[in-house]
Amino acid sequence: MEETVANFSGSNGPDNISGTPGADFIIGLDGNDTLFGLGGHDRIVGSGGLDFLVGGDGLDTIFGEDGDDTIQGSAGADRLSGGTGADRIFGGDDGDLVFGDEGNDTIGGDDGNDTLNAGDGDDRVLGGDGDDEMFGGGNADLLRGGLGNDLAFGETGNDTVFGDAGNDRLKGNEGDDSVNGGTGNDSIFGDEGHDTLRGDDGNDKIWGGDNNDVLYGEGGQDILWGNDGTDSLSGGDGNDQAYGGGGSDSLYGDAGDDSLYGDAGNDQLFAGDGNDLAFGGAGDDFFQGHDGNDTLKGQDGNDTMFGGTGLDLLLGGAGNDTLAGNEDADLLRGEAGDDDLNGGSGDDYLNGGTGEDQVTGGAGNDSIYGEEDADRLVGGDGDDFVRGGAGDDVVLGNEGNDTLRGDDGNDALIGGADDDMLSGGNGNDELQGGDGDDTLLGGDGNDTLSGGEGNNELTGGEGADQFNFDGGITTIVDLDLDLDVLDTSSVLGLDTALSILGSTTVVGADLDILGGDGSLLTLKDVTILDFADFLGIDIDLLNSDLGIISG
Incomplete structure (x- = not known):
């Protein structure tokens, strides 16, 4: 530590004091003071009043204390503290340590890797260039990381946090926070409260935390976790992953080939454009495939699935599920439970699986399997x-x-x-x-x-x-009159010819029976002709209404 060269003390009025090129101790006392440390490692105290404090070159320590002060660190790694009042504090070129303390402060790191602590009050924290660490403290704060790979924690209060450029690590902490990662590959945490979290450009990782959060991945290939609460997760552009976690969540794949996981709760999964994967997890989930060749899997619960356009795979999982395929060639499997499947238009494959299922192919040339039950x-x-x-x-x-x-x-x-x-x-x-x-x-x-x-x-x-004849021309391949029954009650009076083909014969010839209305019954190659075997025909009817042509 540089030895103190000079001590300066102001009055209770407005003072204007400049130090030396060495290490100075300057105190303004009461009044609206202007204090310059110039060169050296200076210690400057504004005390009461509206003070303007500048450290100059060197490793300076500046305290604004009471009043609405303006503090500038300049060159060197400075320690700056605003004290009470609405202060404006800026760190300068090098890595500074800045405390806003009490009051609604504006603090900025400028160049260098700065550590900025806003303290109590509704504060504005500006990281500037460099890899900065920012802490909002109490109340509703605004934090902007600027350039560099920044760390920003909103802490208590309803905070607004911007990572801006760089690969940032941002956390809202307590309160209902709004966090935007900006460009770069960011890690964003909502923590407690009802938070709105945006990744913006870059490949971002976003965690929603407790309560009901809204997460947007936007540009890049993002990973989103809703965690607890009823959350809304939107992947945005790129091939994204979204995990709803606990609660009944809404997941949107948007553009790109996305993977959506509802996890616990009654979730809604919207695949969006692209070839998407959607897994419902536990609960009664709703799926919408939209464009692309999508895979929708319900797992536990009574799920509802719509494949949308494209060649879709729908898997109901456990529970009583409803699956609909839409206009393309889809594959639907109800799996366990009493399921309702509809292939829609297109050449579909439908499999009900276990349970008592209702399966409809719809338009197209479909393959349908009921399986068990x-x-x-x-x-x-x-x-x-x-x-x-x-x-x-x-x-x-x-x-x-x-x-x-x-x-x-x-x-x-x-x-x-x-x-x-x-x-x-x-x-x-x-x-x-x-x-x-x-x-x-x-x-x-x-x-x-x-x-x-x-x-x-x-x-x-x-x-x-039992063979029933109700019109047309019918051929019986394997009639056995010792076992089988022929019901001809609906044949009489119709223009029908009955040809019975088998391995047995009537001795000598076939038997043709001609109805009074022109109908013809032909019996061929039968071993036994017992009219009691014909339902609807008896001997009296034969004698009155039929003519035996040959026998």
Whole structure:
């Protein structure tokens, strides 16, 4: 420490004192004083009044004390303290230590790596050039880092913090704070209070802290954590990551290929443009895929998902979920729970998973799988492939040339319009071809097959099957009159020809039965002809309404 060369003391009036090139001690006492330290390591005290204090060159220590003072550190690493009153304090060229103390102060570091402590009051803290450390203290403060890699803590009060240029570390602390990182790769912390945090340009990391915060990544590839509270997180431009944390949060991917994690709570996840990943976590979550090829995963809870445009993957996870694919070729899996899936337009793949699911393909050529439990599956428009899986399923083809498979369980398969192929699989199934030229395969079990309109082919398979004829031209491939039942009650009076093909024969010839209204029933290659096996036909009816042409 430089030895003191001179001591100067003012009066209780306004003094103007200049020190020496050496180390001076100058005190102004009361009054509005102007004190200059000049060269050397000076100690300057303004005392009372509105003082103007300048340290000059050297490592100076300046105290404004009472009154609204203006303090300038100049060259050298200075220690500046405003005291009480609304002070203006500026550090100078080198790394200064500045204390605003009490009052609404304006303090600035200027050049150098400065440490600025605002103290109590509504203060303005300006870091200037250099890597500065700034602390707002009590009340509502404004902190600006300026150039350099700065550290800025708002502390208590509702603070406004700007990192400006550089890779800054900014923290709002207590109160409802507004923090903006500026350019550079910044780390931003909201801490307590309802905070608004912006990364601005650069690859930023932002933590929301306690309570309900709003986070904006903006430019760059950002990582956002909402932590506790009901938070809103927006990634902005770039490929961002957003984690909602506790509470029911809203997450927005915006532009870029983003990853959104709702975590705990009933969250809303909006993927935005780009190919995004969205994971709901626990809770009943809402997903919107928007543009791009998005992956939406619900995990726990009863989730609602809309894929938006693009080739989307929607995974419901546990819970009773609702999934909708939109206009492109999407892949939807309900997974666990009783789910509702709708592929929308496009050639979609839909899988209900476990649980009693409602699955609709919509427009397009869809592939639909019910998997386990009793499902209701609807192909919709287009040429669809629909497979029930385990459980007692209801499978509808609707429009298009559809392929319907019941698999295990007692299933109901309805082909609808156009030319369909229906396969019951295991179990006692009911198959209805509907309009069009249909192929019905009963499979194992005691099945009921109805061809409907058109040129149909019916195969009962194993078990005691019932064949119903309600119009059109129908071919029965494997009739066994010892086991199977033919219901012709709806055939009489219709222009229908029935051809029965099998390995058994009527001795000598086929049997043609001609109805009085011109309908024709042809029985071919049957081993036993027992009219009791035909529902709706008895001997009296045959004698009165039908003519036996050959037998």
